[in-house]
Amino acid sequence: MPDEVLDCRGQRCPLPVIAAARRMPQVPVGTVVRVLADDPAAAVDLPAWCRMRGQEFLAAITGPDGPAYDIRRTH
Amino acid sequence: MSASSVYLDAATAAPLHPVARQALLAALEDGWADPGKLYSQARRARQLLDAAREAAAQTLGVRADELSFTSSGTTAAHGAVLGGLAGRHRAGATLVHSAIEHSAVLHAAERHVAAGGVAHSVPVDRVGRLDLEAWSAAVRAPGVALAALITASHEVGTVQPVAEAAAVCGDVGVPLYVDAAQSVGRVPLPAGWSILSASAHKWGGPPGVGLLAVRKGTRWESPWPADEREGGRTPGSVNLPAVVAAAASLRAAAADAAAEATRLDPLVDRIRTRVAAEVPDVEVVGDPVLRLPHLVTFSCLYVDGETLLHALDRRGFAVSSGSSCTSSTLRPSHVLEAMGVLSHGNVRVSLHRDTTESDVERFLAELPGIVAGLRADAGVVGL
Structure with missing residues (x-):
């Protein structure tokens, strides 16, 4: 289960990525943040952001809140 | 001006x-x-x-x-x-x-x-x-x-x-x-x-x-x-x-193709190298060697593709984008998606027989400032 949820539903690219980039440095290393984002570009851009920033992309899931993406702060 | x-x-x-x-x-x-x-x-x-x-x-x-x-x-x-x-x-x-x-x-x-x-x-x-x-x-x-x-x-x-x-x-x-x-x-x-x-x-x-x-x-x-x-x-x-x-x-075009490829290929190399070096947080995508001689694509982190195209257009540069905000369906390019590369802030530059070295130089000179300006406007500098 994620440690916290970042609700970016209704936001267009690149806003969900910007929201994740703002939040990650504020959480302790090891924290898993679940990003809720219904913009289809998030499915491409959140994993790409993790790769570029050396953070860990855990999984893309579709739950009751729509598409969601789990990211772990690794550094 | x-x-x-x-x-x-x-x-x-x-x-x-x-x-x-x-x-x-x-x-x-x-x-x-x-x-x-x-x-x-x-x-x-x-x-x-x-x-x-x-x-x-x-x-x-x-x-x-x-x-x-x-x-x-x-x-x-x-x-x-x-x-x-x-x-x-x-x-x-x-x-x-x-x-x-x-x-x-x-x-x-x-x-x-x-x-x-x-x-x-x-x-x-x-x-x-x-x-x-x-x-x-x-x-x-x-x-x-x-x-x-x-x-x-x-x-x-x-x-x-x-x-x-x-x-x-x-x-x-x-x-x-x-x-x-x-x-x-x-x-x-x-x-x-x-x-x-x-x-x-x-x-x-x-x-x-x-x-x-x-x-x-x-x-x-x-x-x-x-x-x-x-x-x-x-x-x-x-x-x-x-x-x-x-x-x-x-x-x-076919008669001139080899000569044109020889002329444009180094210009594409120059764009690939300089964009990667001079624009922070950019991903230059595609194969750097096994590629067409006239085409290069890159994505700028945290930048909205449509806003970037308009900003470039205001400075006289006509380019294309695979970002979702520039498509009628609001879906990112299926090509960028299949590659697993950043899709927002995407720019495709493609050269032709009238493209000069000074055109490319002007683009390279102006691009970093344009991207920096958009990031400052969006409040994403330093993220």
């Missing part, structure tokens, strides 16, 4: 080649009659059409009777896919295609699936190159009627392993269709294909002319209502003046 205009979207449409303009004007004079009729005006039109077909066929390395002129590259791609599938319906109902085909090919595939057929998409790697192992497995599966592979990606420029992909197809007797829109008139064509399509406005011909080549011995059946024109491969009257201009400019 108003910025002078620098057009960098040749992969969408190259500026009209001077040879095309000249041929178009000449052909408007005596290329208006129906080439199918039996009077002297028609015979003159027929001569022009035959000469255009002969010239274009020679440039492509095919026989004249293997080549048809269509009303666009899109129509040629639709005909290639649907006709290739129809001609082989006894062999099966599966279309194998790469994940990075042009949307014209994918839309034809959707039509095929809606009619009960099967489409199997083969993945690419991070630089946008076909996974040959997956391709081989897909093509060798039972029931494959046709395989489709773009010669080089229209979005990121990565050249595809067509000869290797064709060898697999040859092994099992599956015809290979290649969408050669970005290659014809610019780089030598790969061998081993059975069906090819191309688009005149990509090489400096007029818009509204496509090429469809079907090699002898290929089972291909027209997906359109019957029409005897153009070898029965595409219905309707051809736009003869535009066809004449397309053929003349194709010959001219």
Whole structure:
């Protein structure tokens, strides 16, 4: 289960990525943040952001809140 | 000071080649009659059409009777896919295609699936190159009627392993269709294909002319209502003046292609290197070596693609983007998605015969400031 949820539903690219980039440095290393984002570009851009920033992309899931993406702060 | 205009979207449409303009004007004079009729005006039109077909066929390395002129590259791609599938319906109902085909090919595939057929998409790697192992497995599966592979990606420029992909197809007797829109008139064509399509406005011909080549011995059946024109491969009257201009400019572009590639290739290298070095948080995508000589694509982190295109346009730069906010469907480019690379803040730059070194230098000089300005406006500096 994620440690916290970042609700970016209704936001267009690149806003969900910007929201994740703002939040990650504020959480302790090891924290898993679940990003809720219904913009289809998030499915491409959140994993790409993790790769570029050396953070860990855990999984893309579709739950009751729509598409969601789990990211772990690794550094 | 108003910025002078620098057009960098040749992969969408190259500026009209001077040879095309000249041929178009000449052909408007005596290329208006129906080439199918039996009077002297028609015979003159027929001569022009035959000469255009002969010239274009020679440039492509095919026989004249293997080549048809269509009303666009899109129509040629639709005909290639649907006709290739129809001609082989006894062999099966599966279309194998790469994940990075042009949307014209994918839309034809959707039509095929809606009619009960099967489409199997083969993945690419991070630089946008076909996974040959997956391709081989897909093509060798039972029931494959046709395989489709773009010669080089229209979005990121990565050249595809067509000869290797064709060898697999040859092994099992599956015809290979290649969408050669970005290659014809610019780089030598790969061998081993059975069906090819191309688009005149990509090489400096007029818009509204496509090429469809079907090699002898290929089972291909027209997906359109019957029409005897153009070898029965595409219905309707051809736009003869535009066809004449397309053929003349194709010959001219092909004659200059090697020299142009030698001139543009280092400019693309310069863009790849300088953008990566001088714009922070940018991802330059596509294969840095096995690529088209005139096309480069990159994505700028945290930048909105549409805003970036407008900002570049205000400074006189015309470029294209695969970002979702620039598409009518609000979906990111399926090519960038298949590669798993950043899709927002995406810019495709494609060069042509009128592009000068100073055009490229001005773009490179202005881009870092434009991106920095947009990031400052969005409050994302330092993220």
